[in-house]
Amino acid sequence: METIQMSGQIGSLDKGGLCRLALTDEDKQMRDLFVKWLKEADLAVRFDDFGNIYGRKEGTNPTAAAILIGSHLDTQPEGGRYDGILGVLSSLEVLRTLNEQPIDLERPVEIVCFTNEEGARFEPPIMGAGGLAGVFEKSFIFNCTDKDNKTFGEELERIGYKGSQKNRIDGIFSFIELHIEQGPVLECENVDIGIVTGIQGMNWLEAKVIGQADHAGPTPMSMRKDALAAASKMITEIQQIVTEQDTEATATVGRLSLVPNSINCVPGEVTFSIDIRHSDDRIRKHLHSEVLQRISTIAVIENVQIEVKEIWETDSSHFSQELIDCMTEQARLLGYSTKKMISGAGHDAKYINKLANTAMIFVPSAGGKSHCQEEFTEEAAIEKGANLLLRIVQKLAGG
Amino acid sequence: METIQMSGQIGSLDKGGLCRLALTDEDKQMRDLFVKWLKEADLAVRFDDFGNIYGRKEGTNPTAAAILIGSHLDTQPEGGRYDGILGVLSSLEVLRTLNEQPIDLERPVEIVCFTNEEGARFEPPIMGAGGLAGVFEKSFIFNCTDKDNKTFGEELERIGYKGSQKNRIDGIFSFIELHIEQGPVLECENVDIGIVTGIQGMNWLEAKVIGQADHAGPTPMSMRKDALAAASKMITEIQQIVTEQDTEATATVGRLSLVPNSINCVPGEVTFSIDIRHSDDRIRKHLHSEVLQRISTIAVIENVQIEVKEIWETDSSHFSQELIDCMTEQARLLGYSTKKMISGAGHDAKYINKLANTAMIFVPSAGGKSHCQEEFTEEAAIEKGANLLLRIVQKLAGG
Numbered sequence: 034m035e036t037i038q039m040s041g042q043i044g045s046l047d048k049g050g051l052c053r054l055a056l057t058d059e060d061k062q063m064r065d066l067f068v069k070w071l072k073e074a075d076l077a078v079r080f081d082d083f084g085n086i087y088g089r090k091e092g093t094n095p096t097a098a099a100i101l102i103g104s105h106l107d108t109q110p111e112g113g114r115y116d117g118i119l120g121v122l123s124s125l126e127v128l129r130t131l132n133e134q135p136i137d138l139e140r141p142v143e144i145v146c147f148t149n150e151e152g153a154r155f156e157p158p159i160m161g162a163g164g165l166a167g168v169f170e171k172s173f174i175f176n177c178t179d180k181d182n183k184t185f186g187e188e189l190e191r192i193g194y195k196g197s198q199k200n201r202i203d204g205i206f207s208f209i210e211l212h213i214e215q216g217p218v219l220e221c222e223n224v225d226i227g228i229v230t231g232i233q234g235m236n237w238l239e240a241k242v243i244g245q246a247d248h249a250g251p252t253p254m255s256m257r258k259d260a261l262a263a264a265s266k267m268i269t270e271i272q273q274i275v276t277e278q279d280t281e282a283t284a285t286v287g288r289l290s291l292v293p294n295s296i297n298c299v300p301g302e303v304t305f306s307i308d309i310r311h312s313d314d315r316i317r318k319h320l321h322s323e324v325l326q327r328i329s330t331i332a333v334i335e336n337v338q339i340e341v342k343e344i345w346e347t348d349s350s351h352f353s354q355e356l357i358d359c360m361t362e363q364a365r366l367l368g369y370s371t372k373k374m375i376s377g378a379g380h381d382a383k384y385i386n387k388l389a390n391t392a393m394i395f396v397p398s399a400g401g402k403s404h405c406q407e408e409f410t411e412e413a414a415i416e417k418g419a420n421l422l423l424r425i426v427q428k429l430a431g432g
Numbered sequence: 433m434e435t436i437q438m439s440g441q442i443g444s445l446d447k448g449g450l451c452r453l454a455l456t457d458e459d460k461q462m463r464d465l466f467v468k469w470l471k472e473a474d475l476a477v478r479f480d481d482f483g484n485i486y487g488r489k490e491g492t493n494p495t496a497a498a499i500l501i502g503s504h505l506d507t508q509p510e511g512g513r514y515d516g517i518l519g520v521l522s523s524l525e526v527l528r529t530l531n532e533q534p535i536d537l538e539r540p541v542e543i544v545c546f547t548n549e550e551g552a553r554f555e556p557p558i559m560g561a562g563g564l565a566g567v568f569e570k571s572f573i574f575n576c577t578d579k580d581n582k583t584f585g586e587e588l589e590r591i592g593y594k595g596s597q598k599n600r601i602d603g604i605f606s607f608i609e610l611h612i613e614q615g616p617v618l619e620c621e622n623v624d625i626g627i628v629t630g631i632q633g634m635n636w637l638e639a640k641v642i643g644q645a646d647h648a649g650p651t652p653m654s655m656r657k658d659a660l661a662a663a664s665k666m667i668t669e670i671q672q673i674v675t676e677q678d679t680e681a682t683a684t685v686g687r688l689s690l691v692p693n694s695i696n697c698v699p700g701e702v703t704f705s706i707d708i709r710h711s712d713d714r715i716r717k718h719l720h721s722e723v724l725q726r727i728s729t730i731a732v733i734e735n736v737q738i739e740v741k742e743i744w745e746t747d748s749s750h751f752s753q754e755l756i757d758c759m760t761e762q763a764r765l766l767g768y769s770t771k772k773m774i775s776g777a778g779h780d781a782k783y784i785n786k787l788a789n790t791a792m793i794f795v796p797s798a799g800g801k802s803h804c805q806e807e808f809t810e811e812a813a814i815e816k817g818a819n820l821l822l823r824i825v826q827k828l829a830g831g
């Protein structure tokens with residue numbers, strides 16, 4: 034709880050949340066503190082060429098593949114104090130606890146903090162883990178730009194966390210990520226632990242609607258090519274499409290900007306993002322093409338142009354059945370209630386799953402809220418998650 | 433044409449337009465050049481406490497009230513090279529021409545450049561003229577802030593154009609403002625000159641929609657309070673209301689911002705402007721209350737809060753019949769075709785009309801376009817407008 038409180042002071046906002054975008058000064062400050070904590074826990078610290086930070090505790094078998102635990106420390110522009118952070122800090126707590134135990138584990142245990150999981154500054158998200166897993170080319174990652182046209186590469190170098198490629202973790206036995214649910218299910222159903230069986234597939238798009246800027250007074254309604262009027266109809270339609278599909282499908286327009294953005298100007302250009310998710314990839318692909326088709330139709334009706342850029346696509350992921358069973362059993366032994374569930378949010382585990390057996394532990398989110406300052410998880414709930422993580426690490430690392 | 437070209441170099445953008453927001457460095461640069469031109473034309477230069485700049489040519493009767501001509505030199509963030517500017521520069525041309533004529537006029541003639549007509553940086557618009565006419569309190573104007581929280585007062589002082597109150601023009605016989613139409617009528621009907629009989633009434637509002645920021649993945653559509661989804665429906669509805677009213681009514685949402693504005697966040701807060709116009713004040717007031725009522729209903733349905741701020745309201749204006757007749761007659765003598773029309777755009781003439789007999793000359797806008805970089809008026813059309821302005825000044829000033 035003390036580490037959560039200290040982390041909650043770096044990039045803190047007015048309503049209890051955090052703004053600690055990837056590779057900013059705040060991210061650096063948090064990383065520096067994290068590295069200090071790792072060293073205090075006698076862990077061997079290194080960071081790789083994507084800026085992923087590792088802390089390693091050796092096992093009795095020097096050649097055995099490691100148990101990897103961790104998550105990310107970056108946040109949304111108005112994020113909470115738990116998303117990602119809880120996974121890193123409960124992993125740290127697990128390692129501190131292991132240090133105090135008399136029995137030596139056979140396998141090494143590594144804690145990891147992945148770079149830019151949120152994708153809020155540099156798109157797409159899950160970048161550090163995706164780089165490690167070979168999902169994204171290194172040159173692609175390094176050339177990604179933020180809204181001020183700064184590149185990932187420049188910024189990683191600037192904050193002093195560009196390590197060498199040979200520091201990438203090599204040989205993961207299992208990866209376990211603890212995370213807040215970020216949705217309402219566990220709280221609603223009064224369940225202690227979510228056993229995550231997989232992660233939804235996702236599409237990220239950017240649509241640019243091009244109309245004609247004009248004067249808000251003398252331009253008759255019938256002669257306008259109002260990019261925002263058209264975009265508003267598209268946004269309504271996009272949400273209609275997923276609502277008609279089923280209760281699981283989601284579509285979100287989270288980012289939008291307009292030009293010239295002046296009170297007495299008919300908007301000439303509107304750019305907005307579209308995030309589409311579903312655990313069934315066929316359904317998601319169908320929604321994706323429905324969205325494209327219907328916004329194009331609206332563009333024709335509204336007499337504007339539209340250009341759509343595909344930012345990111347990822348199929349749904351399915352975690353290790355063995356780990357799922359092992360986690361369920363350990364939770365039972367601890368007396369915790371569990372529920373198997375699919376994650377609607379992307380996580381570093383999504384891409385590490387491509388490298389090694391992977392699974393996730395969810396703890397409840399108060400009111401299901403996340404990606405907002407109100408994000409909260411109770412101390413007692415965190416303790417259960419961390420206890421389960423400790424048990425699984427002990428089980429997997431052997432002794 | 434040379435002055436238009438030189439003005440077109442201050443704050444110039446990539447597509448031929450200008451960004452010369454009120455009281456910025458670009459505005460100062462343009463003002464400095466304008467003052468230089470005034471001095472070269474032997475005019476007595478002064479500026480008042482609102483930063484309105486005057487150049488005065490004395491008449492033979494030192495106690496006679498002046499003929500005032502002019503407009504504004506500030507622009508939209510992506511504005512054209514004619515809006516306002518043409519009125520100031522054609523007035524300068526009139527004064528240069530008068531200097532070359534053998535006959536002295538009886539009345540003094542003053543040229544004016546009003547401060548912040550656009551309202552694009554500091555709201556409301558027509559601020560310098562409104563201050564002069566007593567429509568806005570001086571303290572209100574000086575405390576108006578831009579988006580970076582800089583005040584009008586600070587910025588006026590900073591660019592060195594805060595003059596003294598005693599420099600305000602006192603005793604205007606008539607004010608004539610030449611302006612581009614900013615709409616499509618004159619061009620469509622192939623008419624040389626618009627004789628403006630009045631200006632529409634307007635409302636400016638700002639709506640803030642308060643939902644709940646949340647994660648774009650695990651938050652089911654049914655549990656969201658998506659401020660942008662709600663705002664999109666409101667925008668569609670607002671435009672529906674005016675379109676159903678009649679062909680004259682307009683409503684524009686020109687400015688919009690969202691929080692947190694992140695691709696994987698459900699928008700928690702959206703703020704947008706609403707501009708409503710009609711020449712019949714009863715109809716405009718009806719539209720205003722319809723808009724308020726229907727966006728409130730949408731807020732209830734969409735489960736979000738809404739707060740509406742009234743930024744500005746101005747009734748429709750009616751210009752001097754005497755001047756309208758005089759202008760029509762002079763245009764006839766020059767062989768120019770004319771059309772009487774209501775202006776859909778606000779102008780400095782709107783408020784100066786409260787102080788003295790006022791009227792306006794419109795010249796055609798290519799394609800009706802304005803408040804965009806494509807704004808354009810042909811040289812031959814400008815010449816006709818300037819010739820008519822010269823004739824009227826001569827007529828009114830007597831000699």
Ligand SMILES: NC(=O)NCCC(=O)O
Nearest residue numbers: 150151158378379649696
């Ligand atoms: N866990 C989380 O918030 N990840 C960000 C990527 C996403 O949008 O799902």
Ligand SMILES: NC(=O)NCCC(=O)O
Nearest residue numbers: 250297549550557777778
């Ligand atoms: N003429 C002009 O563009 N004025 C700006 C104020 C308005 O929005 O009408």
